């Protein structure tokens with residue numbers, strides 16, 4: 001132990017001495033101070049020695065003053081700045097940590113609710129609010145959906161109502177006009193008997209509405225002639241030929257073949273507008289036929305005569321031709337008569353419910369071609385025909401394609417050999433009259 005203590009003491013002394021030597025080399029001022037004091041370091045005993053010979057010593061060292069370079073004050077400033085920077089870095093790190101925490105909270109609200117009860121409570125409130133808003137939005141959107149549906153229903157009803165009203169009004173106006181027409185027509189016949197007729201304005205009432213030839217018959221017209229009819233007052237009137245003799249009269253003629261003077265191989269437009277001469281051969285026109293039959297209470301009579309002088313007829317208890325949009329589709333009722341039901345010939349040849357086809361407009365049921373083109377006419381072709389009253393007019397029997405006027409149930413017509421002679425017709429006529437008309 002004694003040795004160690006001594007060693008420590010001598011180390012301190014030599015270190016101090018070494019430091020002074022070093023300082024002396026560094027600065028002039030220290031050299032000056034040491035020069036004044038001859039013994040700056042003293043080692044002396046202090047107090048009594050102990051029994052075993054160990055004595056207390058003390059070293060007196062001169063006061064130590066180190067002169068630092070002037071730039072040293074800058075170090076203090078740098079220290080302060082470093083301290084400041086440290087603080088800034090610390091606060092930045094802290095706020096960064098806070099940021100990260102917050103980000104984590106946002107990502108995982110459930111976990112953070114556990115970490116921080118206060119934040120959890122806030123979030124719970126927020127969650128509740130969000131849930132409330134969500135349910136409100138859901139409710140509003142379902143309300144909106146309901147409202148939309150209701151609007152749809154109401155709109156449908158409104159449209160229906162409009163339509164119903166329009167139909168009612170149309171029907172009402174139609175019936176009023178019919179009544180007025182009837183009254184005026186009946187007055188027309190009686191006015192000549194009025195006692196004051198000579199005193200008042202003479203002459204029959206003009207500008208009457210005659211829907212078809214039966215109306216002319218009703219007011220006493222008995223001669224087969226051309227008359228002007230207005231089947232639908234919403235459209236303009238037009239002329240028709242009236243048959244006032246056949247089966248009581250009152251017939252509006254739609255088609256007539258007599259002598260082959262008119263070509264019936266025509267376009268859609270021609271068949272639509274009508275062509276020919278009302279006193280001779282003609283097709284009245286699909287548009288007019290539609291207007292005449294749209295009330296759907298017309299019957300059809302077909303009269304045929306062959307070159308042997310055989311005259312037969314076919315009667316259908318309903319006849320209606322749809323509008324152009326529906327391609328003038330034919331609606332034909334039950335047959336009665338002598339010529340046979342060629343319009344409903346068989347399952348495979350049936351002209352009922354067929355569209356109108358012309359050489360330039362294929363609406364038929366024949367997939368490989370146009371029946372109108374093949375049979376040179378406009379007609380309600382199936383695939384293709386058991387009747388065609390608009391076929392070519394042959395003045396005698398003919399060979400080749402059966403494109404003449406044709407009625408498939410005519411007596412003897414099916415006895416003709418394929419490639420052999422085909423019989424033709426001298427006359428053909430189609431005409432209509434209201435079902436409930438009684439001459």
Ligand SMILES: [Ca+2]
Pocket residue numbers: 362363364365366367368369370371
């Ligand atoms: Ca076709």
